[in-house]
Amino acid sequence: MAANTARKTPAPPPGAPQAQPADIQIDIRNLGKVYGGTSSDNMVVALDGVDLRIRRGEFISLLGPSGCGKSTLLGIVAGFQSASSGTLLQNGRPIVRPDPSRTVVFQDYALFGWMTVQQNVEFGLKAKGMAKKQRAEIARSLIDMVRLTGFEEKYPHQISGGMKQRAAIARALAPDPDILLMDEPFGALDAQTRVLLQEEIARISSEAGKTVIFVTHGIDEAVFLADRVVVMSPRPGRVREEVAVPLPRPRTAEMRSDPWFVSTVNDLWETLKPEWQKGE
Numbered sequence: 072m073a074a075n076t077a078r079k080t081p082a083p084p085p086g087a088p089q090a091q092p093a094d095i096q097i098d099i100r101n102l103g104k105v106y107g108g109t110s111s112d113n114m115v116v117a118l119d120g121v122d123l124r125i126r127r128g129e130f131i132s133l134l135g136p137s138g139c140g141k142s143t144l145l146g147i148v149a150g151f152q153s154a155s156s157g158t159l160l161q162n163g164r165p166i167v168r169p170d171p172s173r174t175v176v177f178q179d180y181a182l183f184g185w186m187t188v189q190q191n192v193e194f195g196l197k198a199k200g201m202a203k204k205q206r207a208e209i210a211r212s213l214i215d216m217v218r219l220t221g222f223e224e225k226y227p228h229q230i231s232g233g234m235k236q237r238a239a240i241a242r243a244l245a246p247d248p249d250i251l252l253m254d255e256p257f258g259a260l261d262a263q264t265r266v267l268l269q270e271e272i273a274r275i276s277s278e279a280g281k282t283v284i285f286v287t288h289g290i291d292e293a294v295f296l297a298d299r300v301v302v303m304s305p306r307p308g309r310v311r312e313e314v315a316v317p318l319p320r321p322r323t324a325e326m327r328s329d330p331w332f333v334s335t336v337n338d339l340w341e342t343l344k345p346e347w348q349k350g351e
């Protein structure tokens with residue numbers, strides 16, 4: 072059966088609790104983004120009519136072909152750039168600029184090369200003026216959470232790509248954000264490290280109780296991590312399908328062979344394959 076008819080988020084059964092407005096942390100309505108000039112020749116309509124509501128503590132995977140506007144959407148939610156149309160609210164208030172309540176993990180680590188792991192993780196706390204002892208304690212506990220204890224005094228060039236990404240995750244968690252935005256964070260890692268870090272981020276995000284928006288090209292990664300996979304259409308990007316993931320937490324490696332997991336990944340691949348082929 073075609074994926075886009077098979078697994079729309081089912082309506083809750085009568086009497087089941089439904090998402091109330093108060094549960095909605097990020098509310099995106101009819102969002103559009105146009106890049107570029109004044110004539111249609113040099114304008115790029117990156118997003119058009121994006122509608123998405125995200126609950127507090129929800130893990131959303133944003134999946135779609137290259138160029139569909141995933142990074143653009145993430146950048147707008149981060150407050151790095153503004154939308155051209157539509158509304159974007161966090162807890163009912165418009166997002167207009169970056170804010171420590173939303174932090175970002177990029178594919179390329181974005182660690183400061185001249186700072187140790189400990190200093191990188193402490194950076195945002197120091198910028199907030201937090202006392203040395205307190206920030207060192209917070210950094211140590213986050214370094215422990217991402218399993219980097221023992222590497223506090225290493226510089227980024229002295230650790231592996233996977234370790235750099237763990238450090239970047241700890242640094243993003245340090246200001247205790249409500250929302251963690253991750254833009255293909257494991258895209259530059261080898262396949263084995265990627266699988267290990269997927270399990271780590273599934274554990275860390277539920278331990279830390281954060282809302283996560285995770286941009287990825289990886290269908291299995293998207294399904295493994297998310298409470299809900301949001302599939303975007305090719306440019307101009309909009310939400311084309313949502314798949315609620317019924318797998319329990321914590322997510323474990325065996326779930327990758329769960330029949331629901333396997334068939335959902337296959338269905339999504341069948342749906343997205345023509346677009347991936349076009350984008351090649």
Ligand SMILES: Nc1ncnc2c1ncn2[C@@H]1O[C@H](COP(=O)(O)OP(=O)(O)OP(=O)(O)O)[C@@H](O)[C@H]1O
Binds near residue numbers: 136141142144288
């Ligand atoms: N600053 C910019 N100026 C002009 N066009 C842009 C700019 N940034 C992105 N675009 C265009 O907007 C569209 C969406 O880009 P975006 O990077 O958001 O997509 P994406 O889904 O994240 O792609 P990928 O998966 O390849 O990273 C693309 O056509 C891109 O070329």
